[in-house]
Amino acid sequence: MKTVILIPGQRTSFDNYRLAVEAAGGRAVFTETAERLPAFAGLLLPGGGDVEPWRYGRENTASYGMDPRRDELEFALLERALAAGVPVLGICRGMQVLNVALGGTLRQDLPGHSRYEGLDRLHRVRGADSLLAALYGTHVVVNSSHHQAVERPGARLRPVQWAPDGTIEALEHETLPVWGVQWHPERLRGGFAKQGAANGDLLFRAFLDSCGNAAKK
Template identity: 60%
Template structure:
């Protein structure tokens, strides 16, 4: 995301897509105003955080993919939609260079990497869930399909 959108100067953001930022923020605003379920994945978590007034770490070392391969790490969780699905700890993948810095209004962090990086969040009042990891690439190690099934149930 463009750093100006969360009140910062660009110090390490790359691959910026202003039109995509604007479109995704507008879509999120419409869906959240209508109280429709939203699931953010990786960049989606970042969009959600910024949309609710949060900020991002522009370059987070140790979380990006290496030679095109996701990193894997354990995460811990608080009671949440994810703990119901996966228990108190789980293995996730990591392929991002940005992450939540300050949480947006109404958002609650529910999962963290060992270094304290927020790996998942939810909204306290709205049906909004978000993960920093990629469940669509986790089927071998962790059943990422569980998250999609739970989200589809939320949509019903």
Template identity: 60%
Template structure:
């Protein structure tokens, strides 16, 4: 019987229903807790979307950051340290990508026009994708969703951008040597019943990450 990967998420399950549904659909399980010790034994770490990181963590004053979550910042950066030291896979989504970038010493643009959701709906736009590893999933120019106002500025050490919006915004990155992937968009909102015709299948990314967890 194939091993079912378990991913740790810092938070409460009721706050992340879309993630639970999407990950279950592709054969994974999520373990939620506000106790980081509960991450012991998990196959991977999932860093989901949410509010902004505290700007001092990347050397800036607060000019446009909001929805700050200091305790979550501390916990997720600690978890990143644990998982990367152990060589266990990490997937960052939206805020999660920004957390990964800051963890590796990168900086963020605190307010970026043109990428927020429109009302209750995500924007959709084409991205240019490097051939490896994400290019294998959808080709060179998939359509993804967008609902963020911050983004990567300077890349963190060891990270490589692999996907870009038309304005040059980094939409995905990977670590050069560690099993760390991150996307600025929301694959959990492009999976299963939430799939959007003409857009990338977010389940392909989640499934590929589960495969990485099984083989790392």
């Protein structure tokens, strides 16, 4: 039986994530409600618009593309997953949701990290000892398509990758199977693979392995 990964939202909006989960050997299921959920072994929080700033105690100074209903759904699902010890992978916005849910804050505007002429930027990150370092080493090239970033990490979230300007590019929880990356592994695999850059499939496989191991406990 394939490992079931829950993704908040509509399948048509996040098909790249579905393809990445399937390529790693899992099965992606989608939900637009926190009620009557199917059994799932992992939660994947995908990229998208900005988190409402009130959730981290700030007024809106540069946030846009906000979706209160999406925030409500993702924060509810994340709370449930964290309480149950279900593995979580947050990607771009998903890492920011994870950070805010655990009491962290965000920088509302960050120059030099958004897409350029419609394409992801590529840049090198340095890493600390972590799951990501085990997969990619302590220096690796990743993609960038965001204008916000982690400011203060949430409780028990440890920064493990940084961009050259010091921006936090990845987080790992100190005790739970929970990870966040500011970059987009679903766009660094298959037909989106970039020569010399991280192979996104490695992260999805590691996440699926963690989900499978957690489900056996």
